[in-house]
Amino acid sequence: MHIVDVCGFYTPHGGGVRTYVEQKLAIGPQLGQEITILAPGARHEVIERGPGARIVYVPCPKFPLDRKYHYFDDTDQVHDALDALAPDFVEVSSPWHSAAMVAKWDGAAPRSMVMHADPMSAYAYRWLAPPFRRETIDRHFYQFWDHMRAMGEVYDRVVCASHELGERLRRGGVANVEINPMGIEAHRFSPSKRDPELRAELLRECRLPPDAHLLLGVGRLSAEKRWPMVVDAVHSAGQRFPLGLVLFGQGKEKRTIQQRIGGNPHIRVFGPETSREKFPRIVASADALIHGCEAETFCMAAAEARASGTPSIVPDLGGAADHARNGAGLRYKAGSAASAADAITQMFSQPFPAFTAKSRTMEEHFADLFASYAAVGGTAIPLETIKVAATRL
Template identity: 65%
Template sequence: MKIVDVCAFYSPRGGGVRTYVEQKLKIGPQLGHEIVIVAPGDEDSVIERGPGARIVFLRSPRFPLDRKYWYFNEAERLHAVLDAEAPDFVEATSPWRSASLVADWPGAAPRSLVMHADPLSAYAYRWFGPIFSRETIDRQFSMFWEHLRRNSRRFDHVVCANADLARRLRDGGVANTATIAMGVEPGCFSPDLRDAGLRARLLQACELPETATLLLAVGRLAPEKRWPMVVDAVNAASRDTPIGLVMLGEGREQRMILRHISGNPHIRLLSPERDRRRFARILASADALVHGCEAETFCMVAAEARASGVPVVVPDAGGALDHAQDGAGFSYTACDPASAAQAIRAAAISRPRPATTARTMDEHFEDLFATYAATAAVPRQAA
């Protein structure tokens, strides 16, 4: 099949969507499919990624709330690209305006909406959850729910990476939901990459001895990631036992997070490690991964930690929780720094090395593309 992914939140500077896209461009052709990513950017351009894989950029405005991203602003130009590509299957990988643009395209190809984001958890529930119940918040955000319900009826599938998100969408009247879990990059992550020397150097950067616990935190420096809460939890837990926290990330909240760290020598905020092999060694060398976001649709870094034999400390809501199951980590009450501190203490004391059974992205794409092929085999008319 020729699969076109209309990917509104692809950024060459990183993020979970970029990691997913890069693996799709690699694995898709290996499975016999042609993969075309259509993404907004500063200029019209095409980047070839080898046989059967390329990225088509459409000149678009920068996203005002995060200048690392762009947004599609011309339906006609996007539809013209889809017409020219003549795909067998089309994906929209953002639930916002681009989903409506793909739904409005009059072509005959079947299409899916892939939920790489959980906007209600990331924004509405986070903003108003301390005051109102979710039922009240859902009523106040009924326009967004209706947007999802309306578009879901125009897509063959609404693909979720975890069953909890699919259930919430289904309970909210979103049609055609399907759960197809993601996975980790095959052959990249392993407990065999644990490096005692690297671990010692990271703890030394935190001004701590090798006997201390090394925590790792990875992700965009954005409000929904709740890094200040993670910092508070680590500070509280470290009153009982020496703990160093190395954070890898960048984003618009960097200055605020540095102020929150407030010069604590045991917490270091470093730039993201873009070399995947080196990152895999860093991850395997940690004693635990700590994460703060309850709005993850999958939480790739937690899956990578599990594949590295590293326990996770994650909230009890969202996709990250899946990776703490079967003794692979510790969960805490979402948004609660005291509960997170308790879970961090438990991880620091026990330091388990969980089993490394982990689903791979090969398995994810095999299941995803098989679902698409079965849908494409059913004749349909253009809109």
């Protein structure tokens, strides 16, 4: 089956969508699929990633709010590209403009929309709740819900990686919702990678002795991640027992987070850990992972923590909440520093019970995804036909 992913917010410079795309390009051909990523770029370009995997860029303007990205602005251009590629199945990676473009394409191939974003949680709910209830906010954002219901009627699958988002879309009247959790890179994370010396080193960075508790934060330093709220929770819980937090990430909110940390020497912010060998050791060596964002569509950091045997302290909404299931962590009231501080205290008031250190893999995610696509009518097409079509774009 030839799957074309119309990926409106792909950039080679990083981000969660790029990580997902790279894994799809690697795993898809291993599972017998042909994968083409159709992405907006600076110029027309076809980048082969091996047999049955490629990225096809079409020239598009830069996105004004983030110059690392380009965006589709011409419906006919997208339709012409799909006609030339002749996919068996079309996937869209954004619920916005590109989804509407592909919905209007008159090709016969079935199609899916993968929810890589939860815009209501990332923006409307975060900005307006409280004081307003989510039901009230939904009524005022009826245009979003009208759009999603319309997309649900056109798309054969609306794929969600978290139960909370999928169930919320279903309650909102969106058809064809399918919950398919993503996963982590197989065999990379494990409790066996716990390193007492590395843990002691990280606590020294926080000016704490080895018998203190060590929290780990991982993610972009952006407003929706709520790191200042996490800092407040750690400030509060740290009044009760020795507690350090090491936060790994980068982003525009770094100065705001540093200001919230103030003079607390027990909270440290580092850039992303790029060593593939060291990062799993850091995750396994923490006493718990803490996360603040209720708008995650999956939450890779919490999935990697679970596979490492590290419990998670996560909000009770969004994709992060799934990873505290079955005794693998604690949930607190989303957006509440006081509730998060109580969860930290509960986590460290006594030894946390052992849990199964296993997370779903991306191979399992894609196997289920492709089986679902095949069930709605995907057929095979020769690879040489795809390559010839791509060169004509």
